[in-house]
Amino acid sequence: MQLQAPGPWSLLLGRLTLDQIPYTNPILQVTFAVAALVGLAVVGVVLYYKKVGYLWREWLTTVDHKKIGVMYIIVGLVMLFRGFADGLLIRTQQVLANGPHAAGFLGATHGFLPPFHFDQVYSAHGTIMILFAATPILTGFQNIVVPLQIGARDMAFPYMNAVSLWLTTAAAALVMISLFVGDFSQAGWVGLIPLTELPYSPGTGVDYWMWAIQISSVGTTLNAINMIVTIVDMRAPGMTWFRMPVFSWTTLSTNIIGLTAFPVLGVALALLGADRYLGTHFFTAGMGGNLMLYTNLFWIWGHPEVYFLILPTFGVLSEVIPTFSEKPIFGYVTMVAATFAIAGISWLVWLHHFFTMGSGPDINGFFSVATMLVGIPTGVKVFNWMFTLYRGRISYTVPMLWAMFGLFLLLVGGLTGMMLALPAVNYTVHDSVFVIAHFHCMVLMVVCAGFAGVTYWFPKLFGFRLDEGWGKAFFWTFAIGTITVFTAMFALGFEGETRRLEWTFNTAWKPMLVIEELGMVLYVLSLALFAIMLIVSIRNRNKEHLGSDPWGTSRTLEWLTPTPVPFYNFAVTPQVNTRDELAWRRKHGVEHTKPDAYEEIHMPSNSGLPVILGACAGIWGFAMIWRIWWLAALGLLGIVMIVIIRSFDKNAGYHLQPREIETMERNLTIGSITSEQPDRSHHIPHAEAH
Amino acid sequence: MRLKPYLALLPMLALGACSSGDYLLFHPINAIATQEWHATIVDTVVMTLIILPVLLAIAFFGWRYRKSANAAYDPDWSHNTVLELLVWGVPFVVVAGLGLYSVKTIYAVEPYQPGLLQKQVNADPQSVLNVDVINTDWQWVFVYPAQHIATIDELEVPQGSVVRMRLTSTSVSNDIYIPQLAPMIAVMPGMRTRDSFDAPVLGEYTGFGADFSGAGFSWMQFATHVVSQADFNAWVQQAAASPNQLSYAAFQKVAQPHANIGAKVSYFSNADPLLFDEVIAAAQAGVVYPVSAELTKSIGSNEK
Numbered sequence: 001m002q003l004q005a006p007g008p009w010s011l012l013l014g015r016l017t018l019d020q021i022p023y024t025n026p027i028l029q030v031t032f033a034v035a036a037l038v039g040l041a042v043v044g045v046v047l048y049y050k051k052v053g054y055l056w057r058e059w060l061t062t063v064d065h066k067k068i069g070v071m072y073i074i075v076g077l078v079m080l081f082r083g084f085a086d087g088l089l090i091r092t093q094q095v096l097a098n099g100p101h102a103a104g105f106l107g108a109t110h111g112f113l114p115p116f117h118f119d120q121v122y123s124a125h126g127t128i129m130i131l132f133a134a135t136p137i138l139t140g141f142q143n144i145v146v147p148l149q150i151g152a153r154d155m156a157f158p159y160m161n162a163v164s165l166w167l168t169t170a171a172a173a174l175v176m177i178s179l180f181v182g183d184f185s186q187a188g189w190v191g192l193i194p195l196t197e198l199p200y201s202p203g204t205g206v207d208y209w210m211w212a213i214q215i216s217s218v219g220t221t222l223n224a225i226n227m228i229v230t231i232v233d234m235r236a237p238g239m240t241w242f243r244m245p246v247f248s249w250t251t252l253s254t255n256i257i258g259l260t261a262f263p264v265l266g267v268a269l270a271l272l273g274a275d276r277y278l279g280t281h282f283f284t285a286g287m288g289g290n291l292m293l294y295t296n297l298f299w300i301w302g303h304p305e306v307y308f309l310i311l312p313t314f315g316v317l318s319e320v321i322p323t324f325s326e327k328p329i330f331g332y333v334t335m336v337a338a339t340f341a342i343a344g345i346s347w348l349v350w351l352h353h354f355f356t357m358g359s360g361p362d363i364n365g366f367f368s369v370a371t372m373l374v375g376i377p378t379g380v381k382v383f384n385w386m387f388t389l390y391r392g393r394i395s396y397t398v399p400m401l402w403a404m405f406g407l408f409l410l411l412v413g414g415l416t417g418m419m420l421a422l423p424a425v426n427y428t429v430h431d432s433v434f435v436i437a438h439f440h441c442m443v444l445m446v447v448c449a450g451f452a453g454v455t456y457w458f459p460k461l462f463g464f465r466l467d468e469g470w471g472k473a474f475f476w477t478f479a480i481g482t483i484t485v486f487t488a489m490f491a492l493g494f495e496g497e498t499r500r501l502e503w504t505f506n507t508a509w510k511p512m513l514v515i516e517e518l519g520m521v522l523y524v525l526s527l528a529l530f531a532i533m534l535i536v537s538i539r540n541r542n543k544e545h546l547g548s549d550p551w552g553t554s555r556t557l558e559w560l561t562p563t564p565v566p567f568y569n570f571a572v573t574p575q576v577n578t579r580d581e582l583a584w585r586r587k588h589g590v591e592h593t594k595p596d597a598y599e600e601i602h603m604p605s606n607s608g609l610p611v612i613l614g615a616c617a618g619i620w621g622f623a624m625i626w627r628i629w630w631l632a633a634l635g636l637l638g639i640v641m642i643v644i645i646r647s648f649d650k651n652a653g654y655h656l657q658p659r660e661i662e663t664m665e666r667n668l669t670i671g672s673i674t675s676e677q678p679d680r681s682h683h684i685p686h687a688e689a690h
Numbered sequence: 691m692r693l694k695p696y697l698a699l700l701p702m703l704a705l706g707a708c709s710s711g712d713y714l715l716f717h718p719i720n721a722i723a724t725q726e727w728h729a730t731i732v733d734t735v736v737m738t739l740i741i742l743p744v745l746l747a748i749a750f751f752g753w754r755y756r757k758s759a760n761a762a763y764d765p766d767w768s769h770n771t772v773l774e775l776l777v778w779g780v781p782f783v784v785v786a787g788l789g790l791y792s793v794k795t796i797y798a799v800e801p802y803q804p805g806l807l808q809k810q811v812n813a814d815p816q817s818v819l820n821v822d823v824i825n826t827d828w829q830w831v832f833v834y835p836a837q838h839i840a841t842i843d844e845l846e847v848p849q850g851s852v853v854r855m856r857l858t859s860t861s862v863s864n865d866i867y868i869p870q871l872a873p874m875i876a877v878m879p880g881m882r883t884r885d886s887f888d889a890p891v892l893g894e895y896t897g898f899g900a901d902f903s904g905a906g907f908s909w910m911q912f913a914t915h916v917v918s919q920a921d922f923n924a925w926v927q928q929a930a931a932s933p934n935q936l937s938y939a940a941f942q943k944v945a946q947p948h949a950n951i952g953a954k955v956s957y958f959s960n961a962d963p964l965l966f967d968e969v970i971a972a973a974q975a976g977v978v979y980p981v982s983a984e985l986t987k988s989i990g991s992n993e994k
Contacts, residue, residue, distance in 0.1 A: 006983065100952070107991050114991035115905040186986070188902055194879065195862045195904060199980035200827075285879035286976035291863065292878070325755070328768040334777065356865060357876045358883035361796045368796065369789040379781035382744060387773065389751040391764035396756065404752065411745055415737045418788065424729040424795035427873030428715055431865050431900040496714040496869035500902040502990065505911055508712035 005627065006202045014628035015204060020182045025117070026106060027089075032180055061606040063158035064567055065143050066461060068165050072140030073454070075169050080133035080447075082176070084527065086125035091485075091520045093118055095513040097503035110503035118502040119186035120205060124175065126189025127209060130305070131216055132172045134443060137450050138312045139168075139223055142251045145457060146227065148558035148565065149245045151236025151574045156229040158604040159646070160222055166614025167219030171212045174621050178208040182625070185209035188500065190302065191272065193283050193294040198276050204625050206276065211621040214269050217262045224258035227251055236557070238576030242336075245556040245580075246329060249336050250315030253343040257304045257311070265301035268294060277627075292357065299350035307346040310442065311339060313449030314381055317403050319556065320452050321385050324400040325392030326553045328580050331384040338377035338384075345374050355423045356430045364423045371421040378414060382407065397551070398471035402452035405479050406445045413441030416490070434493020437486045444482055451475075459550040463564035464541035470533035474526050481522030488515040549591070555583040560591065562665070568601050568656060571665050598658035598665075605653050613642045714869040719895065719916075720888045721806045722799050723870055729795045733788060740784055801875050802884045807852050810888070819851045822966035823866060823885075825859040825877040825899065827947035827981060828906030830866070833936070833961050839929040840936045840961035842944065843912040843953045845897060847889045848922035857883045858970050860945045861979045862904060868897035868914050876901065880973035882966075889916040904981060905989040906949030913953070929957040936961040938968045947981045949989050 009015055022028050046052055059067060096102060097111030108114040113121065143161065147154055155161045178184040183205040187195040196206045231252045235244065271282040272294065281289035322329045329335060351359065351367040385407060394400070416438040419425045429435060459465045492512045497504065504513060549559040559582050561570050572595040578584045585591040620635025622628075711717060718724040755761050798805045811818055822833040833840040845868075847853050857866060859879040867874040872887040877899075899910035917925065936944070936958035962968070 109990045114987075115908065115989055116987045116991065119902075119905065186905070192863065192902055195902070199978040200862050200904060202980070202983050203986075281976075284976070284978075285881075285973045286978070291880075326763075327765055330768050331774050331777070332768065334774050354876065356874045357878075358802065360802065361793075361800045365793040365796050368792045369785075372785045372789050372792070375785050376778065376781040379740075379784075380777045383773075383777035383780075386744060386748050386751065387770075387777075388768075389748065389755060391762050391767055392751075392755045393757045393763050393765075394752060394755050404748075407748065408745070411741050415734070415741050418737050419730060419733050422729050422733055422788070422792045422795065424726050424792070424799045425733060427799060427801070427875075428723070428726045428730070428869065430874050431867075432874075491713070494713045494715045496867075496896075498865075498867065498898065498900040500907065502908040505898075505908065506896070 005198065009627065011630075012628075014623070014626040014631075016181070016626045016628065020204075021180065022183075027112075027117075028179065035176075035179075056608070057606065060611045061162075061608045063154070063162050063604050063606055063610075065147050065155045065158065065161060066565060066567075068161050069140040069143030069145075070461065071165055072136045072143060072168070075165075075172055076133050076135075076137035076140060079128050079136070079172055079175075081527070083125055083128035083133050084523065086121045086128065088520055088524070089113065089121050090118070090125060091513075091516055093121075094501065094504050095510075095517045098510050098513055099507040100505065102503065113502065115502040116183075116186070119500070120184040122500055123185045123188050123205075123209065124178075127185070127213070128175060129443065130189060130309070131213060132168075132175060134309050134446050134450070135216075135220060136168055136172070138254075138309060138446070139164075139220070141316065141450075141453050141457070142227055142255075142312060143223075144461065145558055146248050146251050147230060147234070148561065148569060149248050149556050150231060150234065150239055151557050151570060151576060152230060152234040153569050153573075153601065154604060155226050156234055157226050159607055159610065161226055162607065162610035163613055164219040164223040164226065166610045167222070167617055168216045170614040170618035170621065171214075171216035171219070173618055174208060174212040174215070174625070177622065178205070178212075182208065190298055191269075191294075193272075193291045194285055194289075196272060196276075197284055207625040210269050210273055210276075211624055214266060214273075215617050215621050217265055217269075220258055221262045221266075224255040224262070227255040228259060236574050236576050239557075240576075242333065243576055243579045243581070246318035246332070246335055246339070247312070247315035247556075250311045250318070250339050253339050254308050254311040257308045257343055257346060261301045261304040261308065264297055265305075268297035268301065271297075295354055295357070296350070299353045300347075302353065303350040304343075304346045306439075306442070307342055309446050311343065313406070313446045314339065316449040316453045316456075317385060317406060318381075320399045320403040320456055321388050322580075323456075323551060323554050324397055324403075325388050325394050327388055327392045328555065328583070329384065330387035330390075331380075332579065334380055335384050338380040341377035342374060345370065345377070349374065352421060352426075355426045368421055368423055372418060375414065375418055375421075378410075382410065382414075395553075397455075398466070398468060398475060399452040399456035401472065401475045401479075402448045402455065405475070405482075406448035406452065409441045409445040409448060409482070413438060413445060416441065429493050431498050432493045433489050433497045433499055436499050437489035437493060440486055440489070444486075451478075456551075457558075459546055460558060460563055461565060462541075463546055464537065464544075465546070465550060467533050467537045467540065470529060470536055474529040474533050477522050477526035477529055481519045481526055484519030484522060485516050486519075488512040488519065492516075549582065549586075555580040557581050560585070566664060568603060568661070571595065571598060571601075571661050598661040600658060601656040601661065603653050603656055605651050607646075607649075609642050609646055609649075613639060616642065717870060719870040719891050719893070721890070722804055722873060722887050725795060725799050725806055726873065729791075732791060736784065736788060740780065799873060801873050801886055804886050807886060807888055811852055817851050819847055819853050821845065821847075821853060821855045823855050823857045823877065824966060824969055825857070825861075825864045825866070825903070826945045827861045827904055827979060828899075828910050829944075829948075829950040829953075830897075830899070830910065830912045831941075831944060832912075833963075833965050834926070835961075835963035835966070837926045837930070838959070838961055838963060839926055839932075840958040840965070841929060842956040842958075843950055844955040845912055845914045846922060846925050847914070847916055848919045849889055849892055849916055850919070852888050853886065855885045856966055857885060858966060858973070860969055860973065860977075861947070861981075863901060864903040864907075864910070865900035866897065867900040868895055870895050871914060872897070874900050880970060882970060892916050892918065904947075905986045906947070908990070909949045909951055909953065911953045913955070930959045932957040932959045934958045936965065938962055938965055941965060941969070945979050947979055947985060 093111045093113045102110040104110050105112045183203050185205040187201055274280040275282050281287040283289050283291050283294040285291055318329050348370045352371045355364050455466050492509055495509055497509050546563045548562050616635050616638030620632055623631035623635055718727045824831040829842050831842055832845050857877040859877045864877045865874045866877055872885050875883055875885040893916055895914045897912050897914045
């Protein structure tokens, strides 16, 4: 039944042989050396400061939503860096390999990357940026902020939250492993069909891509369930639906999308897997297969996925802009309505990703108009942000700068998106770099909102600010780099350059390719400034003591609790009186009131099972990729065992006593996110479920 | 410090170069491409009419109400029914207008049967030139069923004709695209799609594959020549004299995966007029042209 993959196979190692390790490639040699050095340095530091136990107790086994959120963001930032390195390789290859007479280095005919390598790089760039950088970073924000914003102690399912994180991390690890063991997919982040079928992609690259996405999408789906339940069920008393901050609203809508869309992707990839492993014909051109079915399924997930990324960033802008305009968001109700309108329409537009497939004018017409409809609620949002600025008192802090630039990118992306929504225009620029520039405006808006969010919420979590001066330097180089690269890319689209060209055959493109490369230099510079910002901020961290609201003008509940946030979030669950609760309390001078008495807090216990489950999933994925059946069975067995062990786990958490809370509240720094929880070796056997 | 925001606008100057001939999309040759270019302009102008004022208003508010300006401050203003109706209404009107325009233009340029060319096709059916396009890994085979010839990586059409292409692929999917002439349309194995264009102006226009199809993808350019009817006839004669013939059996050699480095043109006489249908039938029956891992690694690489 199993389809025989080409090449050698052994019972012990499956398809894995020594020549699958690309140790002769100089680029990968350098990458490996750097990765190994960084890895050794991290391990060395942990060992030198004897932090292994701390790392295990406080981070790897944690079920605290804030720490899980931080780890999501760290994973996302690492992958963002990897994805950026891929982007730099793509840009450099295309400018070097311009014209038929371009010189070749390192074994390539043109430029320095032969197609075999280049195609992996661009496929990895897309896969990583969308699924392993943007998604984890935004999930991280939602994890950190939403429970605080709605006045909850933690997520609804803290244990499952950790499972989601470690599944995502395992999948990201598989993508990284593909650098040094075997190859990555050469068929684009969308998995171009039938290029991903075995006859055209006989290697393990597509399998890496497929299993990594499959594993991470399980994590994302679980996280979506968790978020929805948390928001529906765990809002503080008084937090009615229409008192909920816009970021929590966008998180709710985005996770409804996530919960309903990711299973579609899972099914599409499972069917593709059946084609590749079992020899079925779901998506092949022949034998009754239908390759357009894959394309439809992929984009039925893929387009909602775009809004899965965009909506939370709209939420970030809706927090940052009012805070630094010192005004409530304009048109709160229409903002919420627009959010759900976008989420709803996102299900009706997938076909605009292939207007050129020959669907006929009626179908293309329907999807063209449906696509344009997205412009209405998006326009509403932009207008609302604009009116929020009106008669405000705007301070241009770093988060505000990022938000404003994000707004600019949204407008450029919107303008070009409306062009692409016209099939008559789409026929000339579909699959051209014009489309690339368009959706990079959108995803860079996500990145901008991401950096706005990082700088905005950083002091709340860690108790110190990110350096303002270096932050601004980072912002300006990044913003100017972005404009440089993507203005040139829009121009190249009009010059007829299409995407995924391993060598750029038209010499007329040279000037714009060079401009793009100059923009990339600015990006590299901005990356260095980002690192400097982090180092300087950490070094100067003890210079000031931050109160519960470091910005002084924040409006929502997460800024009510002490800074850095204690692991139990709120000593006493807050009673919510209005929308923008903190702004209301500040106005009435009651933001610092102490409770009369503390009550017991029920807390979940840490667990080592999720990280082990993640490891098992990673092993299972690796074994499936290389067709090492015994190892795959072992990985799967591990997962099943952990689920069984967990279901017999009688530990229902522990209670913090009022006296402990009072002590910790008095000495606020103890409650830091990086602090250790009190020792709980004596579990309370029959704690009530909270 | 104040200059920094303006520096960000510098790259916009790059667009000043748009008048040069490098911007293929700004220089459409035929009715189809011209209509598409007009749609681009109309859409851009309409959207700019709404986006530019918003951008300016954001810039103005952002400057006017900065903290240091001590401008009017209204800390509670967050609702205005008229404004909120307007923020829904204005985008709605724009989308309604553009939506109507979009549907209208779709029918005009519809690649299967462009409304724009319908009049000519009806008036002068003789001016229609049928070409069957077969995408392989990694070259373009153009079969002229009426002329019984075929070429690799060269499309030659007489001036004044309406070219109607049937498209399919032996192996994986791709897009065909001739920026100044023909809309981008998917080419898929086991399926037939269509593309059409008119050819009013003599000249050479580059066409290429636009949707990634594997290691040899970047080599998939082909020349499109619009020539006089006399030249076209002579060209057909020349191809018909080619010693290479293209039956379905002979096609098997052409269809084997390899990159046509330098897009070298080949001609075939006696091309099977049913080749296109045979290729589709074969793909549907499960015929594939596998690409070996070794081939993927060696294409475009000096390390053979």
